[in-house]
Amino acid sequence: MTDNVTIAVDAMGGDNAPEVVLEGVAAALAADEGLIVILCGPADVVEPFAAQHARCRAQVAAEVIDMAEHPAQAVRKKKDSSIVVGCRLVKDGQAQGFFSAGSTGACLAAATLVMGRIKGISRPCLATVVPSPARPIVLCDVGANADCKPEYLVQFAQMGSVYAQKILGYESPKAALLNIGEEDTKGNALAQEAHQLMAKRLTNFAGNCEGRDVLGAQYEVVVTDGFTGNVCLKTIEGASKVLFGAIKDAMMSTTKGKIGALCVKDGLKGLKSQVSPDTYGGAPLLGVKGACIVGHGSSGAVAIENGVLTTARVVRQGVSEIIQHMAQAGNGSDTIK
Amino acid sequence: MTDNVTIAVDAMGGDNAPEVVLEGVAAALAADEGLIVILCGPADVVEPFAAQHARCRAQVAAEVIDMAEHPAQAVRKKKDSSIVVGCRLVKDGQAQGFFSAGSTGACLAAATLVMGRIKGISRPCLATVVPSPARPIVLCDVGANADCKPEYLVQFAQMGSVYAQKILGYESPKAALLNIGEEDTKGNALAQEAHQLMAKRLTNFAGNCEGRDVLGAQYEVVVTDGFTGNVCLKTIEGASKVLFGAIKDAMMSTTKGKIGALCVKDGLKGLKSQVSPDTYGGAPLLGVKGACIVGHGSSGAVAIENGVLTTARVVRQGVSEIIQHMAQAGNGSDTIK
Numbered sequence: 173m174t175d176n177v178t179i180a181v182d183a184m185g186g187d188n189a190p191e192v193v194l195e196g197v198a199a200a201l202a203a204d205e206g207l208i209v210i211l212c213g214p215a216d217v218v219e220p221f222a223a224q225h226a227r228c229r230a231q232v233a234a235e236v237i238d239m240a241e242h243p244a245q246a247v248r249k250k251k252d253s254s255i256v257v258g259c260r261l262v263k264d265g266q267a268q269g270f271f272s273a274g275s276t277g278a279c280l281a282a283a284t285l286v287m288g289r290i291k292g293i294s295r296p297c298l299a300t301v302v303p304s305p306a307r308p309i310v311l312c313d314v315g316a317n318a319d320c321k322p323e324y325l326v327q328f329a330q331m332g333s334v335y336a337q338k339i340l341g342y343e344s345p346k347a348a349l350l351n352i353g354e355e356d357t358k359g360n361a362l363a364q365e366a367h368q369l370m371a372k373r374l375t376n377f378a379g380n381c382e383g384r385d386v387l388g389a390q391y392e393v394v395v396t397d398g399f400t401g402n403v404c405l406k407t408i409e410g411a412s413k414v415l416f417g418a419i420k421d422a423m424m425s426t427t428k429g430k431i432g433a434l435c436v437k438d439g440l441k442g443l444k445s446q447v448s449p450d451t452y453g454g455a456p457l458l459g460v461k462g463a464c465i466v467g468h469g470s471s472g473a474v475a476i477e478n479g480v481l482t483t484a485r486v487v488r489q490g491v492s493e494i495i496q497h498m499a500q501a502g503n504g505s506d507t508i509k
Numbered sequence: 510m511t512d513n514v515t516i517a518v519d520a521m522g523g524d525n526a527p528e529v530v531l532e533g534v535a536a537a538l539a540a541d542e543g544l545i546v547i548l549c550g551p552a553d554v555v556e557p558f559a560a561q562h563a564r565c566r567a568q569v570a571a572e573v574i575d576m577a578e579h580p581a582q583a584v585r586k587k588k589d590s591s592i593v594v595g596c597r598l599v600k601d602g603q604a605q606g607f608f609s610a611g612s613t614g615a616c617l618a619a620a621t622l623v624m625g626r627i628k629g630i631s632r633p634c635l636a637t638v639v640p641s642p643a644r645p646i647v648l649c650d651v652g653a654n655a656d657c658k659p660e661y662l663v664q665f666a667q668m669g670s671v672y673a674q675k676i677l678g679y680e681s682p683k684a685a686l687l688n689i690g691e692e693d694t695k696g697n698a699l700a701q702e703a704h705q706l707m708a709k710r711l712t713n714f715a716g717n718c719e720g721r722d723v724l725g726a727q728y729e730v731v732v733t734d735g736f737t738g739n740v741c742l743k744t745i746e747g748a749s750k751v752l753f754g755a756i757k758d759a760m761m762s763t764t765k766g767k768i769g770a771l772c773v774k775d776g777l778k779g780l781k782s783q784v785s786p787d788t789y790g791g792a793p794l795l796g797v798k799g800a801c802i803v804g805h806g807s808s809g810a811v812a813i814e815n816g817v818l819t820t821a822r823v824v825r826q827g828v829s830e831i832i833q834h835m836a837q838a839g840n841g842s843d844t845i846k
Contacts, residue, residue, distance in 0.1 A: 304751065305751055305752070305754070305755030305758075306751065315689055318696055318698075319697045319698050352652055352735070352736055352740065352743075358655075359736065360735075360736040361656050363655075382743050383739065383740040383742065383744035383745075383747060384743040384744065384746050384747030384750070385747060386747060387747050388751040388754075396740075397697070399696065399697040399700070400736065400737055400740055402689040402720065403689065403720040403740065403741055404741070405720065406720030407720035407721065407741050407744045407745060407748070408744060408748050409721050410722065410723060410725070411724050411744070412752060414641065414642055414724040415724075415748075415749060415752050415753075416752075418783075419756065419780060421642075422777055423773045426775075426776060428772045429775075429776045431769075432770065432776075433769065433772075434769070435766060435772070436760045436765075436766050436769035436770060436773065438765075438766075439762060439763060439766045440756065440760075442759060443755050443756060446755075447752070447755075
């Protein structure tokens with residue numbers, strides 16, 4: 173784990189940038205002795221930090237892409253933004269991966285336009301590790317492609333399976349199609365056609381699964397279009413937040429409950445971190461040339477640290493190269509080894 | 510609340526039929542003095558029960574549609590099934606509403622084919638009351654129409670708003686479109702077009718909402734296609750189940766936690782019933798001529814009781830008639846009063 177890896181990091185990404193980004197990068201550098209970071213952002217942010225940290229180089233990027241900007245337009249216009257500059261470092265071979273907790277849309281656009289799509293991959297997909305109390309699984313696409321064709325979903329399953337194997341460590345990940353019933357014939361037109369195609373082309377296809385199976389599933393990869401996946405992911409986040417809040421309220425409403433709350437605090441804290449998106453530090457964009465991970469906008473320092481470390485891990489595990497080989501091998505009927 | 514209402518009930522619907530259905534019907538009859546039930550099912554089930562209960566009449570239906578059968582085919586073939594017979598009672602004016610905890614697909618098919626679609630409504634939609642610790646909201650469509658056109662979603666919003674107003678008691682329900690971002694231009698092709706149309710045609714449109722807003726939302730109605738809605742609903746169900754299970758495990762893993770668990774038990778029990786789908790007893794099919802509510806397959810007696818009572822309430826509140834007027838009024842730009 174100590175082979176050197178260079179990751180470009182967007183110093184300006186996220187609601188709490190640059191402070192928490194710097195904090196997270198410092199922690200990541202301390203945790204991984206083979207990690208080299210190229211910190212992209214305004215000179216007054218990145219230069220003092222780089223001067224104080226070994227294995228960190230400053231790359232000045234004067235512009236910042238705002239969360240509210242139109243992603244593709246912003247990427248085209250702001251060529252000196254931290255996101256575009258970071259992706260260009262990967263394109264130029266100076267870095268092997270890019271991490272940002274900034275605008276997801278802008279990161280997707282920049283990674284696709286600047287780093288480039290892997291030949292043979294129709295559409296890169298945004299995957300995410302769904303934090304579950306049972307065990308983590310890969311859900312993809314969660315928002316890169318709102319409208320999909322059935323063949324995209326086949327590739328999402330292949331790419332997600334590589335990630336589940338190499339990053340989550342599942343030996344033989346199974347991929348299920350998110351659908352509205354278990355039977356083969358269920359679903360909208362996309363899901364029905366995707367089911368047929370996945371059954372034909374994937375050796376690790378596990379059939380349909382439903383919304384209730386995403387947390388605590390028997391599958392390691394759940395595949396869907398970017399619209400449904402995004403709704404599903406955000407529904408899980410929302411439900412967790414509302415339920416934890418309601419549990420706290422329910423406990424705090426009585427004296428007996430308050431005493432109980434004190435006793436169960438530690439257990440619940442552990443669980444809360446288990447289901448926190450921060451634990452996995454971000455969503456990988458799969459199908460581009462290089463590692464690219466996008467963190468949650470609300471990332472704290474721990475999430476940033478985990479995100480940077482995971483990006484390095486994606487590089488070391490050769491995720492992008494495996495996907496490249498898979499895409500070259502054609503329809504990929506036998507790609508998950 | 511004591512005006513007489515006659516509801517046809519499928520005695521054979523659900524995983525625990527007929528026992529829990531009979532128990533639930535008995536409770537509903539006891540709770541609502543104006544309720545008359547026509548119980549549909551095999552003679553040996555419905556006749557003894559009707560003989561023992563005032564305001565209950567037996568309607569023999571020899572066949573049962575199985576959960577696993579193809580819905581439309583089963584409805585066409587099994588004309589003497591409890592589901593088809595129940596819907597026919599509404600069609601013939603003998604009952605004003607139908608409740609079943611049987612196959613959702615078969616109920617949708619039977620209600621649409623036998624009771625009939627309201628003129629002017631393109632597609633009936635399956636709505637559901639999402640049980641939230643914050644407050645209940647209407648989510649529709651949750652599975653009647655896997656593939657939708659933008660104009661369907663406009664009508665779903667109108668019908669869901671009538672339900673939110675008349676059954677949940679919200680004076681001026683706001684309807685939001687489930688999407689993957691707040692901006693008008695976000696989403697897949699369907700959501701983008703639906704947004705434009707809803708903005709133009711609905712007086713109570715609240716713009717986009719995201720998956721994380723479905724529980725604990727600022728909106729009373731959330732509208733989407735039946736595929737996304739079904740995934741969203743089942744994701745909430747799954748997340749609640751997994752989280753409550755994990756919380757129990759987290760507490761039970763230490764002695765201190767076990768003591769705490771005893772103290773917070775009552776509070777959590779209350780919360781669990783708040784977020785239980787049983788509380789609302791089922792999903793209304795909106796847009797057919799008559800009241801039709803489909804209960805969860807796993808309904809217990811309480812869910813059946815609530816489902817039957819809610820069906821009577823839908824009749825008394827004239828939900829179907831209001832939707833009929835709305836549909837006749839044309840595009841319904843001003844329908845939610």
